Amino acid sequence: MTLVCLSDFESYAKKHLPKAVWDFIAGGADECWTRDNNLTAYKKICFRPRLLRDVSALDTKTTILGSEISFPVGIAPTGFHKMTCPDGEQSTARAAEAMNTCYIASTYSTCSVEEIAAAAPTGVQWFQLYIHKRRDLSEQLVRRIESSGFQALVLTADLPYAGKRRDDLRNTLQFLSSFTLKNFEGAFEDNDYSEYGLPRDSMDSSISWKDIAWLKSLTHLPLIIKGILTKEDAELAVRHGVQGIIVSNHGGRQLDGVPATIDALVEVTAAVQGKVEVYLDGGIRTGSDVLKALALGAKCVFIGRPALWGLAYKGEKGLQQVLKILKDEFRLSMALAGCRNVSEIDQRLVQYSRL
Template sequence: MALVCLDDFRAYAKRHLPKGTWDYFEGGADECATRDDNILAFKRIRLRPRVLKNVSTVDTRTTIQGTEISCPVSIAPTGFHCLAWPDGETSMARGAEAQGVCYVTSMYSTSSLTDIVAAAPSGLRWFQLYMHKDRQLVTELVREVEALGFRVLVLTVDTPVGGKRRADLRNSFGLPAHLSLQIIPEARQVGAGHQLPIADIDPSVCWEDVSWLRSLTRLPIVLKGILTREDAEQAVGRGVQGILVSNHGGRQLDGVLATVGGPRPGGLGEPWPGTFGRFLPAGARAHTHTHTHTFIHSLVFIERLLCAEHCTMCLGSTSRQHIETVQQRAHTRTHNRARTRLCTQSLLANPWPWSCPVSALPWPLFRPCPCPCPVPISTPG
């Protein structure tokens, strides 16, 4: 049977991967409430399509940090790809390059940076960084990714300590003997069940370290793991170029907000004052999810792909096809492209606050609803 969507790949992976590996990819922290809510939150949103609009020409291209991509979908950083596919991160890089989207390489990759670059020399690549206790190692990594042509640094800020993933604890999860991490020198250890390097992340990391990283490189910096208006404003003040609104796929702190959802006081459904570019990685597993995301954030980063090049290619092609189908019914092409350009190009072109914030757009992104019924999203008419 053909694999035609991410859920098909998910079911296939569950049947074929070892239990410990599947539990690692699929698991969340503690009771997995946030992991599950990332998906369920989409069920509380409904589209309001407009019809009889001329959409004979559909173009899903957009830009991210000044670089054109084929559609508003890209690949978020995930580690240990070789657990699921022999070519690991190199296969993911090839798939992203083939589909013309951005691939964010994880610091916990099981393929080397040089192999990833060689596999997709023309691909758009960003690098995800944890703040290691050894700042000299951080400096060396930044220099290396600059030299290899990575375009953006993505600093993960929601992991001062590792999340309590019960399935991993029960399974005593670790990399098997034939695999090792290829980017962090201290982690190049082999042996069944070897200790994962979460302990090497600095628990004292704070906003001053963001400023330190800013002084270290000319690359744009995006903070991954922002969930509140207050932290978004702090990020702007520290000179970063964007944020990934993320709860780490529900794998860190259980019980926090889903990254997409209806309006709530102080929640992510309300535009922040002077809103700046926001990208979102959690929960998108269906094609309608990618379309919905473009109304709320500028671009979707997909997590939990099980590292098959074909899965990435399926994601890119079918997402574009579905976006086109919905656009023909909802006339969202103009809205999506204008909003995405606002959230990406303006980051570099305009100082804080933006001269044209999202809150100034002439239609509501949400219609407030006081009850738990689905929350429709308005489209321009």
């Protein structure tokens, strides 16, 4: 079987994964308008390519928080990777290391932070954090992250409560009970667990901007906030001294009806005025999508569902294939648009379609 684009991996995963697992990965909140708009928004953006630019030598490398990566596509935090391949997040970490790009490991990993770090000791690894009501567990996890060698901490800010995901409610997600959230193994005695393997209502919905200082006091790692979609919150993030922002709507899995991330990107990048690095996730399916996101101000983009499709295909090797396809497509899109390196990509390269 020859898979030549990310939609081929999507089709394979949908065919071979159990229905409840596929629905969990693919699903969005409520009517899935935001999930779908993340994809269609890219189709409204056109290129303004420049010609005769001598693109015989191309360089796709960039840096994020001072770490060089081979191209501006990393792996977004998603949970429960063992539902797609036996080695779970260890396979994900190794694939990212092999492709010399960044992997953001999830709080809800089925491998521990120590196992993930050990699997890819030379990789660029960040860690995504949810704050739980038991703040002591979050504090312990932050210290484990730092001692394991992760290079940045990513706070997900858009999940004070989980969005309503209809297929998950229909399926009851019983399959998740067979996976252990390794970062919390042995932490709870309460038997009243949610489908996500943690006590019900364990998420701290009281988290606010004042807690950024508390979080920063726990670690020397750079702090990135994930989930920002407005200039107002982008300005607050800068004011509170974070080092990065990920423009994200949680893959359309939280508040349905928010903008596609590519549409929110310009507002956020304009608000921060280059004071922090801005990244994006949501809807990236081709190398030309990557180029559009960089032209509109993203320093790097991150893929969520496509990484899981790659794992479902051939584990670590399948995810490497997904990343290689994106890298090759991005390189070709750069060349055809007249960009020799990422520093030549700017907003003059794109325009919104009038159609």
